[in-house]
Structures are given as structure tokens and as C-alpha cells.
Amino acid sequence: WNGPMNYAAWxxxxxxxxxxxxxxVIQGKNFKTSQECVVFAKANIRGLGTTMYNELSRQYGEGNFVPLEIGCVPKKLNGSDDPKKRIPIVAMPRGLYPKVEDQGISL
Incomplete structure (x- = not known):
């Protein structure tokens, strides 16, 4: 056993x-711990959702995207993400994820 995984950031x-x-994926603010990230996300989820929707509407046009999740994901010491350890704060029901899992993308 190698002990708990150390992450550079959340x-x-x-x-x-x-x-x-x-x-x-759009990545945003960095946090030292998962707890800091989760507390911030929960406290600001309405604003985060609105900002995400407005930014995606500006970039891709309204109706051309489907928001799936907002949450916290650890960044390994080598700089890569560890998506299997992510903590979704809000997530669309799986049935609304359009063909993403059919493409072999692990969510």
C-alpha cells in the first residue's frame, strides 16, 4: 500500500x-483540498451555473450545448487530472448525456 494519493490541487x-x-471540460479556480473546492462550489453553485451557461451560449450559441456536470477534480503532481476521483456537485441525469458514453468517454 502506497498511502493516500497526493494531489497538487483540486x-x-x-x-x-x-x-x-x-x-x-472547462477548468476554473484551483484549491488546495477537495473540501475547499466542494464548499466553494456548493456555496456558489447558482452563480457558477449561470456563468457556465452564459459563457457556453456566447462561445457556441444558445441550444448548441448541454451542461452535464459542475464539480471538483484532483490534479495529480504530474499535472494530469484524475477524473475517476472527481466529485460532481450537480449533474444532469445520465439519460440526458447525449451519446457521450456511446463514444467510449468514461464519465
Whole structure:
């Protein structure tokens, strides 16, 4: 046993899909611990959701994307994300994830 996984940071993320059926991620604010990230996300979830919707509408056009999740994901010491350890704060029901899992993308 190697002990608990050490992470360089926890990152606030937004997961969304476009009409191409792929999943995309926007990463935001960094936190030292998962607790800091989760507390911030829960306290600010309405504003985060509104900001995400407005930014995606500006970039891709209203109706051309589906918000999937907002949550916290750990960043490993080597700089890569560890998506299997992510903590979704809000998530759409799986049935609304458009073809993302059919593409072999692990959520």
C-alpha cells in the first residue's frame, strides 16, 4: 500500500457536451483540498451555473450545448487530472448525456 494519493490541487470544472456527442471540460479556480473546492462550489453553485451557461451560449450559441456536470477534480503532481476521483456537485441525469458514453468517454 502506497498511502493516500497526493494531489497538487483540486480544480473546479464544468463538463458539457456539444451537438457532436463529445464531452468537453472547462477548468476554473484551483484549491488546495477537495473540501475547499466542494464548499466553494456548493456555496456558489447558482452563480457558477449561470456563468457556465452564459459563457457556453456566447462561445457556441444558445441550444448548441448541454451542461452535464459542475464539480471538483484532483490534479495529480504530474499535472494530469484524475477524473475517476472527481466529485460532481450537480449533474444532469445520465439519460440526458447525449451519446457521450456511446463514444467510449468514461464519465
Amino acid at each position: 480544480i473546479l470544472y464544468s463538463l458539457f457536451s456539444l451537438n457532436d456527442g463529445q464531452a468537453y
